[in-house]
Amino acid sequence: MPANARRFRTKTxxxxxxxxxxxxxxxxxxxxxxxxxxxxxxxxxPIDLRVKDLLKRMTLAEKIGQMDQISVVNTQGDCQWSGxxxxxxxxxxxxxxxxxGSILSGGGAGPTVxxxxxxxxxxxxxxxxxxxxxxxxxxxxYGVDAVHGHNNVLGATIxxxxxxxxxxxxxxxxxxxxxxxxxxxxxxxxDWNFSPVADLxxxxxxxxxxxxxxxxxxxxxxxxASAVDGIQHADGAKEIAATVKHFAGxxxxxxxxxxxxxxxxxxxxxxxxxxxxxxAIDAGAKSVMVNSGAVNGIPATASSYLLTKVLRDxxxxxxxxxxxxxxxxxxxxxxxxxxxxxxxxxxxxNAGLDMAMEPYDAQxxxxxxxxxVNRGLVSVKRIDQSVTRILKLKFELGxxxxxxxxxxxxxxxxxxxxxxxxRQAADESQVLLRNDGNVLPLSSSTKKIVVAGSYADxxxxxxxxxxxxxxxxxDGVKLPxxxxxxxxxxxxxxxxxxxxxxxxxxxxxxxxxxxxxxxVVGEKAAAEGSADxxxxxxxxDQQALxxxxxxxxxxxxxxxxxxxxxxxxxxxxxxxxxxxxLPGGEGxxxxxxxxxxxxNPSGRLSVSWPxxxxxxxxxxxxxxxxxxxxxxxxxAAYPFGSGLSYTSYAFGSIKADAATARTKDxxxxxxxxxxxxxRAGDLVVPVYVSQPVSDVxxxxxxxxxxxxxxxxxxxxxxVSLSVPPSELAVTPGDIxxxxxxxxxxxxxxxxxxxxxxxxxxx
Numbered sequence: 179m180p181a182n183a184r185r186f187r188t189k190t191x192x193x194x195x196x197x198x199x200x201x202x203x204x205x206x207x208x209x210x211x212x213x214x215x216x217x218x219x220x221x222x223x224p225i226d227l228r229v230k231d232l233l234k235r236m237t238l239a240e241k242i243g244q245m246d247q248i249s250v251v252n253t254q255g256d257c258q259w260s261g262x263x264x265x266x267x268x269x270x271x272x273x274x275x276x277x278x279g280s281i282l283s284g285g286g287a288g289p290t291v292x293x294x295x296x297x298x299x300x301x302x303x304x305x306x307x308x309x310x311x312x313x314x315x316x317x318x319x320y321g322v323d324a325v326h327g328h329n330n331v332l333g334a335t336i337x338x339x340x341x342x343x344x345x346x347x348x349x350x351x352x353x354x355x356x357x358x359x360x361x362x363x364x365x366x367x368x369d370w371n372f373s374p375v376a377d378l379x380x381x382x383x384x385x386x387x388x389x390x391x392x393x394x395x396x397x398x399x400x401x402x403a404s405a406v407d408g409i410q411h412a413d414g415a416k417e418i419a420a421t422v423k424h425f426a427g428x429x430x431x432x433x434x435x436x437x438x439x440x441x442x443x444x445x446x447x448x449x450x451x452x453x454x455x456x457x458a459i460d461a462g463a464k465s466v467m468v469n470s471g472a473v474n475g476i477p478a479t480a481s482s483y484l485l486t487k488v489l490r491d492x493x494x495x496x497x498x499x500x501x502x503x504x505x506x507x508x509x510x511x512x513x514x515x516x517x518x519x520x521x522x523x524x525x526x527x528n529a530g531l532d533m534a535m536e537p538y539d540a541q542x543x544x545x546x547x548x549x550x551v552n553r554g555l556v557s558v559k560r561i562d563q564s565v566t567r568i569l570k571l572k573f574e575l576g577x578x579x580x581x582x583x584x585x586x587x588x589x590x591x592x593x594x595x596x597x598x599x600x601r602q603a604a605d606e607s608q609v610l611l612r613n614d615g616n617v618l619p620l621s622s623s624t625k626k627i628v629v630a631g632s633y634a635d636x637x638x639x640x641x642x643x644x645x646x647x648x649x650x651x652x653d654g655v656k657l658p659x660x661x662x663x664x665x666x667x668x669x670x671x672x673x674x675x676x677x678x679x680x681x682x683x684x685x686x687x688x689x690x691x692x693x694x695x696x697x698v699v700g701e702k703a704a705a706e707g708s709a710d711x712x713x714x715x716x717x718x719d720q721q722a723l724x725x726x727x728x729x730x731x732x733x734x735x736x737x738x739x740x741x742x743x744x745x746x747x748x749x750x751x752x753x754x755x756x757x758x759x760l761p762g763g764e765g766x767x768x769x770x771x772x773x774x775x776x777x778n779p780s781g782r783l784s785v786s787w788p789x790x791x792x793x794x795x796x797x798x799x800x801x802x803x804x805x806x807x808x809x810x811x812x813x814a815a816y817p818f819g820s821g822l823s824y825t826s827y828a829f830g831s832i833k834a835d836a837a838t839a840r841t842k843d844x845x846x847x848x849x850x851x852x853x854x855x856x857r858a859g860d861l862v863v864p865v866y867v868s869q870p871v872s873d874v875x876x877x878x879x880x881x882x883x884x885x886x887x888x889x890x891x892x893x894x895x896x897v898s899l900s901v902p903p904s905e906l907a908v909t910p911g912d913i914x915x916x917x918x919x920x921x922x923x924x925x926x927x928x929x930x931x932x933x934x935x936x937x938x939x940x
Contacts, residue, residue: 361595362592372467388642388759440471466495603762627694798879865881869926
């Protein structure tokens, strides 16, 4: 960088950004009183006309820039990863010379002092530079991964990771969590959220397992759709866009390692993997992020089948398709399906991609796509299609009229916001898996509780990866929130003594003289490939600790803080077992709520918990066959849907509105449920289907509908559930089955809570 390069210190830019916030309601191009103003500057004009007008005014170079997303670090310091103050030459290179259409904060990139106000000032600064200095005053889309709350911002309310939200089986709660996230994100000026993840959690080895809702397509899709609804319709917040990711099949790496290619049949792709994405897209998601991996020998980023035939032609998706981190370049450097970068860009763009997350090299993107056009590899018409979608999104989000936020209000809108929603989410995500002898809830007669385990007082690992930093909370940073130890101490009755064990030896000594020990075990926070685990089990030292505690003969309750089911080994068999997942800042309260009975646990596993290592991938929708060997069929330690309560429930009959129906009909079922216990509770009511005979192999049981109901003690309710034809449809044909899904004629057995009814489809 030249020695005389003008550098804008943070405080200078913050002043500019604050000023920008004061004119947030003013159009980026001043509206004129006469009618000859450009149509795209007229907020009353239809969006399609505004887009068309702006597009015709743009040069090819400006259009190409709109299709690139650059990391904010390329506008700071030395224009690379050094961070620090904004640098005008860097801003000019990214936002003016190369006309980048989007900026992102990824990998922990943010303001030097991490506060909501400084985030808002940072985003305002970038936005103001783009608006003031780009030829046509086009604002940028600003993206961030806010996957469990506004998790990049220190002090923002941290929600449970998606795997925990999946265990709530509560779409309305997931929507509320999404709305809370949307409000926080919007308060900091960000308009594009890379969430939710609609991938399926079927392989416990995979490092992004905890970012998913469920192994089941219906449950995952329903919750992802709810998240989209919440994020994009947060009351009182500026408009932001949700992103369905990672389309498609990202969670199917052949050996469990992140980004390893998937090899799946088209039938499995169509019947099992695609529905969860479609549900979220049908909920109105404005963007889709593409799978970083390859499927059946083709990188997803270069797959016209996925990006055009399925998304555009079959599903009618009209939003923006964006790649993941440097994935267009990877077509050349990693996958070797292109000889050079222009060729890689051409493959991605022609497959249907609208924007590349090319975080470091704005000039390289501009030069590469320009070369692709000059070589006849990409048409200007194709570029116009993508830029039209990008501009349309910017208009839909109101960025041309309201590009800035009032940074002075960000702290008040983010810090400590929506903790009640986070508390409820953490409460409902707790899954009680063992309660031998009704050891829980703890009674007032419990006089001494020992709390042991290295995860008992660790708020950072309790939040997991993608929290403040990419791999989790950075060293030296303390996340606000309540640990399990703190939660237990706060919730314990006045006559109950809570003692924290100093280590393994002290834990055993203390346990011998206690009424009960709560041992908190788990795994360290990590993300993506760093979170891959070839052996997803509890570590040897933790197994040894729990084994020693069991040997004292005193009751032991195990609390697991982890983003996946862990094989417990020698730690198995304690009187109580509570899966807490990665519950976030309110996790300590949530664990204590369940332990002391303030909350009746209602969480149910949204995944399957394996008995032993080597059973991955494990999921309940196994196909029938001539399986041989122990555990070769579905044989989980805790099956999908498992979870205990402090009350008891009874399922009455399940009835269909008709014994016969047409294959195109939506079926309507009624299930009677009763709380036969002594306290109120929330019950998940799932309906499964099986086919006694089917030309194509189908799982022995498959979830086709569910709801969650509140029942007072002694109360009965009849709940109605609907099963659309799409839940029964399968891909017909032989091994090469790839045609349109169909609902086969024949008998279908619907079951709930051990009760069943048969419907014949004609």
